[in-house]
Amino acid sequence: MIEMIADSVCVEFPIYDAKARSLKNTVLNLGSGGRIQANAANKVVVTALDEISFSIRDGDRLGIIGPNGAGKTTLLRTLAGIYEPTRGRVMTQGHIAPLFDIALGMDQDATGYENIRIRGLFLDMSREEIEERAPEIAEFSELGPYLDMPIRTYSSGMRVRLAFAIATSLQPDILLLDEMIGAGDAVFLARATKRLQDFLSRTRILVLASHSNEIIRQMCNKAILLHQGKLVGFDTVDEVIKAYASMIVS
Amino acid sequence: MQAAETTLSVSVTGPSNGLQALHGALTDLRGGLSDWRVWTFLAHHDIRARYRRSTLGPLWLTLSMAIQISAMGVVWATLFNMEIRTFIPYLSLGMLIWSFITSVVGEGSLCFVSSAGYITQTKRPLTTYVFQLVFKNLLIAGHTFLVYLVTAIVFQITPTPAMLLAVPGVVLFVLALAWAPLFLGPIGARFRDIPQVIQSILMVVFFITPVMWKPDMLGERALIAILNPLTHLVAIVRLPLLGEAPSTLNWTVALLTAAVGWTLAIGSFVRVRTRIPYWV
Numbered sequence: 001m002i003e004m005i006a007d008s009v010c011v012e013f014p015i016y017d018a019k020a021r022s023l024k025n026t027v028l029n030l031g032s033g034g035r036i037q038a039n040a041a042n043k044v045v046v047t048a049l050d051e052i053s054f055s056i057r058d059g060d061r062l063g064i065i066g067p068n069g070a071g072k073t074t075l076l077r078t079l080a081g082i083y084e085p086t087r088g089r090v091m092t093q094g095h096i097a098p099l100f101d102i103a104l105g106m107d108q109d110a111t112g113y114e115n116i117r118i119r120g121l122f123l124d125m126s127r128e129e130i131e132e133r134a135p136e137i138a139e140f141s142e143l144g145p146y147l148d149m150p151i152r153t154y155s156s157g158m159r160v161r162l163a164f165a166i167a168t169s170l171q172p173d174i175l176l177l178d179e180m181i182g183a184g185d186a187v188f189l190a191r192a193t194k195r196l197q198d199f200l201s202r203t204r205i206l207v208l209a210s211h212s213n214e215i216i217r218q219m220c221n222k223a224i225l226l227h228q229g230k231l232v233g234f235d236t237v238d239e240v241i242k243a244y245a246s247m248i249v250s
Numbered sequence: 251m252q253a254a255e256t257t258l259s260v261s262v263t264g265p266s267n268g269l270q271a272l273h274g275a276l277t278d279l280r281g282g283l284s285d286w287r288v289w290t291f292l293a294h295h296d297i298r299a300r301y302r303r304s305t306l307g308p309l310w311l312t313l314s315m316a317i318q319i320s321a322m323g324v325v326w327a328t329l330f331n332m333e334i335r336t337f338i339p340y341l342s343l344g345m346l347i348w349s350f351i352t353s354v355v356g357e358g359s360l361c362f363v364s365s366a367g368y369i370t371q372t373k374r375p376l377t378t379y380v381f382q383l384v385f386k387n388l389l390i391a392g393h394t395f396l397v398y399l400v401t402a403i404v405f406q407i408t409p410t411p412a413m414l415l416a417v418p419g420v421v422l423f424v425l426a427l428a429w430a431p432l433f434l435g436p437i438g439a440r441f442r443d444i445p446q447v448i449q450s451i452l453m454v455v456f457f458i459t460p461v462m463w464k465p466d467m468l469g470e471r472a473l474i475a476i477l478n479p480l481t482h483l484v485a486i487v488r489l490p491l492l493g494e495a496p497s498t499l500n501w502t503v504a505l506l507t508a509a510v511g512w513t514l515a516i517g518s519f520v521r522v523r524t525r526i527p528y529w530v
Contacts (some may be wrong), residue, residue, distance in 0.1 A: 090261075
């Protein structure tokens with residue numbers, strides 16, 4: 001059974017610059033950043049996540065919303081296992097695919113086809129899976145003969161198409177997204193929506209951080225609201241978006 | 251119950267006690283070794299990126315080493331009063347071995363910092379980046395080895411059975427150094443001036459290591475060379491390739507360096523492994 005459980009997860013970043021002592025005094029209680037305090041050893045520590053607990057399972061699409069600095073990216077990285085919590089734990093059943101940088105590892109001098117293999121490598125695809133999916137990736141990207149050319153000859157739109165085609169060929173158990181793929185390229189997204197929806201429907205669990213309430217509404221069935229590292233809401237998407245709105249107003 | 255599932259990975263991350271920490275470190279090491287497809291790619295990529303679209307590509311490594319050897323070879327042979335015939339092969343091996351050492355140790359302290367992008371965006375074993383650095387330097391050494399081969403042919407070094415010892419020699423040499431990035435990497439991530447300190451130390455160590463000169467040239471002061479573990483690491487690679495057998499002392503010190511080094515590296519890795527992504 002695919003599931004993900006966060007249990008009192010705390011993530012604390014120590015700040016090692018000596019001058020941070022006075023930084024603490026001026027910056028404490030600043031807007032929406034993680035709360036800052038001195039711990040027992042007189043080190044300044046930023047509490048990026050404070051006692052985060054929730055659980056999601058097969059079929060859940062969880063949105064993470066909150067102001068800048070609330071801890072969305074930190075939470076995603078912690079769920080991915082990149083940061084081990086300083087306290088508490090994350091328990092996961094299922095393979096986690098963090099897709100934070102859709103083009104991570106791409107080699108400008110390698111051809112489109114070679115980059116398909118490279119990205120597949122970083123996405124933990126086996127050799128067989130990559131070879132199997134390469135044709136349909138190539139077809140969807142509509143790059144044709146360009147796939148035999150180094151990607152430094154591509155326009156940025158072409159690179160996005162390739163990266164997107166590769167990413168959406170995955171069959172992840174648990175997919176973690178930090179902001180929507182291809183954010184800002186509205187025309188491309190419209191064309192790619194069907195593929196995206198197919199991709200997301202193949203995903204057993206989706207966790208998505210976004211600033212766009214629209215995207216959260218479209219993609220998610222549950223949401224959590226983060227504020228200064230604390231989980232202040234875990235509910236249906238509509239309820240949490242309402243809570244966020246009232247938080248902004250107050 | 252779960253007939254449809256092939257393999258289900260269960261991961262629990264969170265603060266660990268001593269035994270869990272050890273298990274975590276060993277799992278990371280095992281994972282790093284099996285991640286060879288990624289680190290061989292990254293190592294190739296590093297080298298290609300450096301020589302992108304240049305005329306000779308990575309052969310520049312070979313060429314620049316050849317130029318260095320030619321220039322230094324003639325001058326230093328005269329200064330040391332040695333025959334060019336024996337000195338140039340000796341020097342070319344010394345330089346290629348020293349490059350390996352200096353890169354694995356010097357860049358070793360930066361191996362996590364320079365991969366910060368990968369470390370914070372994907373979940374991979376951290377030892378992947380250690381193996382990447384070691385493999386990259388093996389590739390570079392492969393390119394510069396050509397220079398030695400040419401000198402060996404030109405100066406007619408006769409093959410002897412002792413040359414077979416080069417195989418275990420190289421293996422032990424790599425083992426005796428591969429722990430350095432694992433040990434120094436976290437330190438370099440936590441204290442950002444350490445890489446500079448290490449570079450400075452390496453510059454000094456160069457002068458007390460018989461790279462360009464022979465240990466017996468020190469006469470009464472030979473102890474300086476003998477106490478330096480790098481002397482022995484260099485010897486187990488260089489001597490066989492020149493047709494001689496390394497001494498028992500050479501092998502012993504190399505083995506000890508490997509044993510102590512890895513114990514140190516794994517011991518510290520157990521403690522700091524989970525902090526590294528926070529530090530980079």
